[in-house]
Amino acid sequence: MKKTLGILGLLIAVCVSTAALSPNFLKAYNVENITTWTSLFGILSIGVAFVIMTGGIDLSIGSVVGLTGCLLPWLLVQKHVDPVSSIALVMLVSLAIGLLHGFLITKMRLQPFVVTLCGLLFYRGFARWFTGDETQGFGNGFAGLRYLAVGRVPIPFVSGWHLPVPFLIMATIAVAAAIFLNQTIYGRYLLALGRNEQAARYSGIHTDRMIMLAYLICSLLAGLGGILFSLEINSIQPSGHGDFYELYAIAAAVLGGCSLRGGEGSILGVVIGAAVMRVLYNAINLLGIPTQLEFAIIGMVILAGVIFDELVKRLAARRRTVASPAQATPPAAF
Amino acid sequence: MYKSVFVWVWASLLSLAGCNSAAPPGPAADSATPAKAAAKPTVAYVTNGIASFWVIGAKGAEAAGREFGVNVEVRMPPKGVGDQKRMVQELLTQGIDGIAISPIDPDNQTDILNEAAAHSKLITQDSDAPHSNRLCYVGMDNYNAGRMCGQLVKEALGEAGGSVMLFVGRLEQLNARLRRQGLIDELMGREPDNTRYDAPGAEIKGEKYVVLDTRTDQFDFGKAKSLAQDAIARYPDLGCMVGLFAYNPPKCLEAIREAGKQGKIKLVAFDEDNDTLQGILDGDVFGTVVQNPYQYGYESVRILAGLARGDQSVLPQGGFMDISARKITKDNAAEFWQDLKRLTEPGGK
Numbered sequence: 001m002k003k004t005l006g007i008l009g010l011l012i013a014v015c016v017s018t019a020a021l022s023p024n025f026l027k028a029y030n031v032e033n034i035t036t037w038t039s040l041f042g043i044l045s046i047g048v049a050f051v052i053m054t055g056g057i058d059l060s061i062g063s064v065v066g067l068t069g070c071l072l073p074w075l076l077v078q079k080h081v082d083p084v085s086s087i088a089l090v091m092l093v094s095l096a097i098g099l100l101h102g103f104l105i106t107k108m109r110l111q112p113f114v115v116t117l118c119g120l121l122f123y124r125g126f127a128r129w130f131t132g133d134e135t136q137g138f139g140n141g142f143a144g145l146r147y148l149a150v151g152r153v154p155i156p157f158v159s160g161w162h163l164p165v166p167f168l169i170m171a172t173i174a175v176a177a178a179i180f181l182n183q184t185i186y187g188r189y190l191l192a193l194g195r196n197e198q199a200a201r202y203s204g205i206h207t208d209r210m211i212m213l214a215y216l217i218c219s220l221l222a223g224l225g226g227i228l229f230s231l232e233i234n235s236i237q238p239s240g241h242g243d244f245y246e247l248y249a250i251a252a253a254v255l256g257g258c259s260l261r262g263g264e265g266s267i268l269g270v271v272i273g274a275a276v277m278r279v280l281y282n283a284i285n286l287l288g289i290p291t292q293l294e295f296a297i298i299g300m301v302i303l304a305g306v307i308f309d310e311l312v313k314r315l316a317a318r319r320r321t322v323a324s325p326a327q328a329t330p331p332a333a334f
Numbered sequence: 335m336y337k338s339v340f341v342w343v344w345a346s347l348l349s350l351a352g353c354n355s356a357a358p359p360g361p362a363a364d365s366a367t368p369a370k371a372a373a374k375p376t377v378a379y380v381t382n383g384i385a386s387f388w389v390i391g392a393k394g395a396e397a398a399g400r401e402f403g404v405n406v407e408v409r410m411p412p413k414g415v416g417d418q419k420r421m422v423q424e425l426l427t428q429g430i431d432g433i434a435i436s437p438i439d440p441d442n443q444t445d446i447l448n449e450a451a452a453h454s455k456l457i458t459q460d461s462d463a464p465h466s467n468r469l470c471y472v473g474m475d476n477y478n479a480g481r482m483c484g485q486l487v488k489e490a491l492g493e494a495g496g497s498v499m500l501f502v503g504r505l506e507q508l509n510a511r512l513r514r515q516g517l518i519d520e521l522m523g524r525e526p527d528n529t530r531y532d533a534p535g536a537e538i539k540g541e542k543y544v545v546l547d548t549r550t551d552q553f554d555f556g557k558a559k560s561l562a563q564d565a566i567a568r569y570p571d572l573g574c575m576v577g578l579f580a581y582n583p584p585k586c587l588e589a590i591r592e593a594g595k596q597g598k599i600k601l602v603a604f605d606e607d608n609d610t611l612q613g614i615l616d617g618d619v620f621g622t623v624v625q626n627p628y629q630y631g632y633e634s635v636r637i638l639a640g641l642a643r644g645d646q647s648v649l650p651q652g653g654f655m656d657i658s659a660r661k662i663t664k665d666n667a668a669e670f671w672q673d674l675k676r677l678t679e680p681g682g683k
Contacts, residue, residue, distance in 0.1 A: 022568070024567045024568050024570065025567075027567060029563075029566065029567055029593055030563075030564075030567035033560065033563045033564075033567065037556075037560060128412070133384050133410060133412075134386070134389060135384075135385065135386050135581075137609075139608070139609075139612075140609075140612065150592060229556065232556070232559075233555050233556050233559060233585075234584070234588060234609075235555060235581060235584060235585075235609070236555070237384060237385075237553075237555060237581075238384075239384045239412035239413075240384075240412065240553055240554065240555070241555065243554070281560070282560075282564060282567075285549075285561065285564035285565070285568065286564060286567065286568045288547075288568075290535045291549060291550065292535075
């Protein structure tokens with residue numbers, strides 16, 4: 001919990017300052033939009049967080065989003081496959097991708113960076129090939145299916161406010177992921193092997209199996225995210241859909257307290273990290289800041305947040321040292 | 335163990351190669367045809383990106399290729415200027431007989447355009463590069479089309495006027511800049527002058543109309559939608575949205591519908607995306623200004639085919655072949671859509 005305080009502070013600071021400067025920020029319509037986008041990106045971020053906790057990386061997320069996002073409307077509209085089989089098939093493809101990554105990384109001992117970078121190129125190229133580069137979409141149909149992404153559930157006793165359906169999906173996934181990570185032995189294995197894989201293996205943990213599981217979760221959630229993104233956006237360009245999304249996901253995970261060295265991370269932090277990114281985008285538009293400055297501002301705020309977080313941690317460490325010099329351990333390398 | 339893995343990898347590679355050769359006939363299969371097959375000249379049709387608009391353009395180019403006896407290679411750069419340059423260089427390397435291109439950033443692409451003009455026959459289509467050595471330009475006058483779009487905005491908002499927000503993929507492109515400027519000049523009631531440029535980022539106020547700003551999404555569809563949502567959130571009394579690239583209006587329409595603001599926020603479009611046309615029939619889109627991409631492709635290849643055989647008479651007077659834009663509203667949308675479907679059907683003319 002303590003680890004997420006810094007990022008939560010950043011989120012609150014950005015929200016409060018935007019709300020103070022723009023009366024439209026806290027309107028139901030705007031909050032619902034931000035929540036939807038946060039949830040969609042949050043699902044990807046939770047997935048990649050598992051991989052990052054093992055000390056790995058997954059660069060193929062954006063392309064998996066692109067592939068599954070094209071595959072679903074292609075199956076439904078062009079091949080007339082029924083919705084349930086289509087979704088099952090798309091999830092199966094994501095599962096296979098995760099298994100392939102896990103296999104190549106654990107059994108072939110290839111570096112995750114290389115495996116998933118090749119995945120990034122391959123899935124994108126494959127999506128462009130089987131669609132013939134033609135934009136895919138659901139047209140005006142499949143309203144029931146699209147409800148998963150654009151649906152809004154009224155909040156009881158609060159009139160005018162709704163919960164976007166993607167938020168409910170993301171929240172369910174986040175709770176399940178948090179329980180898995182914190183309350184089950186396997187979650188502890190995952191964190192342990194991220195800190196020191198050899199030590200974990202020597203203490204009897206099937207590290208290969210756990211790493212494979214992490215990549216499986218990551219690709220599965222990327223596939224699910226891809227489905228929801230395509231349902232939300234409705235027209236999917238095979239060459240560009242999901243481009244760069246892996247970096248947004250990784251940034252949110254790292255912002256939320258995952259260490260790229262592995263062994264650390266919290267699901268709540270990751271979700272808050274995803275929210276910070278989306279709120280920043282929204283704030284730039286609402287405050288009338290020139291959109292050309294978008295990336296510059298987001299980069300700057302995130303960097304400032306991470307520096308602040310690091311300073312707070314050091315201060316806390318120093319206080320502990322002063323308070324109990326007897327048990328003091330040397331602070332981590334600066 | 336490892337032996338079996340290698341066998342597996344090798345087998346999957348082989349099966350992939352198999353998939354490739356079984357590819358259905360289409361643009362990809364056409365481009366695999368050797369350039370020097372028979373004595374047929376080969377010309378290239380280079381777009382500025384990947385979009386349904388260009389699929390129609392490619393159909394026109396291929397139809398002209400059949401009619402005038404040339405091979406046509408269609409190239410759609412997915413990643414902007416860098417990709418387009420690479421594709422043009424590759425075409426020059428293979429000794430292409432003529433190139434029709436829609437330059438992404440004409441002012442800064444003069445080098446590669448002149449390189450292409452020096453080694454092949456170069457014409458521009460859809461978006462012009464007046465400072466390059468291109469032989470002619472096939473397309474519409476984007477500034478006039480922008481003014482047409484402005485007339486639609488005036489009709490949509492009526493006597494009372496109102497505020498207008500513009501959405502476009504990229505402002506680096508000359509066609510985007512000219513459309514936008516034509517639209518602004520029409521709303522501000524200025525004399526036609528296509529060299530004027532109001533920089534984005536500031537409100538432009540006229541007597542009845544206010545152009546709030548121009549939002550660019552760099553072809554990210556998700557962003558195109560969230561920018562429209564943000565505009566609805568920021569300007570509760572927004573009068574009209576204008577989407578200047580084909581995919582922008584459908585994204586604005588989605589945002590308007592989700593906010594339940596149909597009819598309150600007018601939507602004026604550019605180009606003929608299916609969702610835009612359906613929106614016009616449903617009454618949620620006021621109208622659109624359409625180009626004729628089929629004709630761009632057709633005329634470009636017709637001119638290149640003539641040039642490749644040494645016939646200079648195919649070049650239009652003054653180096654500009656005007657394929658003018660049209661306004662589509664509820665009155666003529668159904669008829670236009672039917673014609674479009676006929677053109678884009680496989681084997682359609």
